Amino acid sequence: TLARGAAIKTGEACTFNYVGAVSLGDASIEAARKNGGIKKIAYIDSSYTNILGLYQKYCTLVRGK
Numbered sequence: 001t002l003a004r005g006a007a008i009k010t011g012e013a014c015t016f017n018y019v020g021a022v023s024l025g026d027a028s029i030e031a032a033r034k035n036g037g038i039k040k041i042a043y044i045d046s047s048y049t050n051i052l053g054l055y056q057k058y059c060t061l062v063r064g065k
Contacts, residue, residue, distance in 0.1 A: 007065055011036020014059040032062040040064050 013032035015025035029044060043063040050056045 008042075008063055009036045009038050009065060011038050011062045012059055014057055017056040017058075019054055020056075027058050027060045029060055029062060032060045033064070036062060036064075038062055038064040 011032040011034065013025070013027050013029075013035055015023060015027040017023045027046075029041070033041060041062055041064040043061075045061045045063075047059045047061070048057070
C-alpha cells in the first residue's frame, strides 16, 4: 500500500477488438505502468466493455508512485 500523503500516479493501457476479427493495443501491466510513469505498483485493476460482440475494450489500470 501507499503511505498517507504520497503522490499517487495512475496509468492505463487498453486493447480494442472490432467484430471479433481485428485486435489493437497493449493492455499489459507493464504498458500501463509506463503510461503512468510509475516505478512502484500499489494497485492493479481492469475494466471490460462489450457492445453486442462488435466492439470490445479491455483496459488495465495501475496505481502507484
